[in-house]
Amino acid sequence: MKRITFQTEYAEPVHPIQAAVGDTPATTRADLLCWSPTPDGTALAWFDAAQATIKALLDGVNPVVDASLHEDTTGTYALIEESQLELRQAALDIVADAAVAFPPPVVFYGNGTVRFDAVGISGALNDLHGQLQKQTTVRIETVQEYRPESSPGLLTNRQREAISSAISVGYYKIPREGTVADVADTIGCSHSTAGELLRKAERSVMTAVVDQ
Known part of the structure; x- marks a missing residue:
């Protein structure tokens, strides 16, 4: 099995929240x-902004009927209830027809870009890539052998995303090709936040290796 990180660019956002x-x-x-x-979709999402900003944002989105918010040092988590699922039908059809798994997170950028991972056998991943190419501009960021994690909670989603981005920009190549600034640009955060995410992820991974 392989794990591929895709980046797609839609001319228009695939959801009103995006x-x-x-x-x-x-x-x-x-x-x-x-x-x-489900027809009245419920979702847990994270936004890179303060709670007040996200409350105002969600209040202005028509299908959102309720949202419970929690702010931490990285941004705001939102449990969102919609009156009906407003994700573009073409995107839903691709997900429904794909014989692959989609581990979280799926990242929606305000410029219309969507970034996500897919896990499956090569044939199914190739089929997914072909279907995406029919609908949108798509780029493959990384291709890796899938490795089940012995400790699923070892890294947070943001730490895992930072590590994945660091690999894709060449941060861990010898000699090093990418920088922390490149990681920050890819995942949409400040230089200091990207550095902190990488350090914490590296500490968690190395501690787990030493303790084995």
């Missing part, structure tokens, strides 16, 4: 952490 992120200068992205594919 459009609202693009219209809100204080935030640049929404990470979909988990969701229920």
Whole structure:
């Protein structure tokens, strides 16, 4: 099995919340952490902005009927309830037809870009890539052998995303090709935040290796 990170670029946002992120200068992205594919969709998401900003953003999105918010040092988590699932049908069809798994997060940027991982056998991943190419501009960021994690909670989603981005920009190559600034640009955060995410992730991984 392989794990591929895809980046797609849509001419228009695939969801009203993504459009609202693009219209809100204080935030640049929404990470979909988990969701229920029901007619009245419920989702857990993370935004890179303060709670007050996200409350105002979600209040202006028509299908959102309720949202419970929690702010921490990285941004704001939101448990969102929609009156109906407003994700673009073409995107839903691709997900439904794909014989692969989609581990979280799915990252929606305000400029229309969507970044996500898919896990599966090569044939199914190739089929997914082909279907995506019919709908949008798509780029493959990384291709890795899938390795089940002995400790699923070892890294947070943000730490895992930072590590994945660091690999894709060449931060861990010898000689090093990418920088912390490149990682920060890729995942949409400040230089200091990217550095902290990488250090904490590296500490967690190395501690787990030493303790084995």
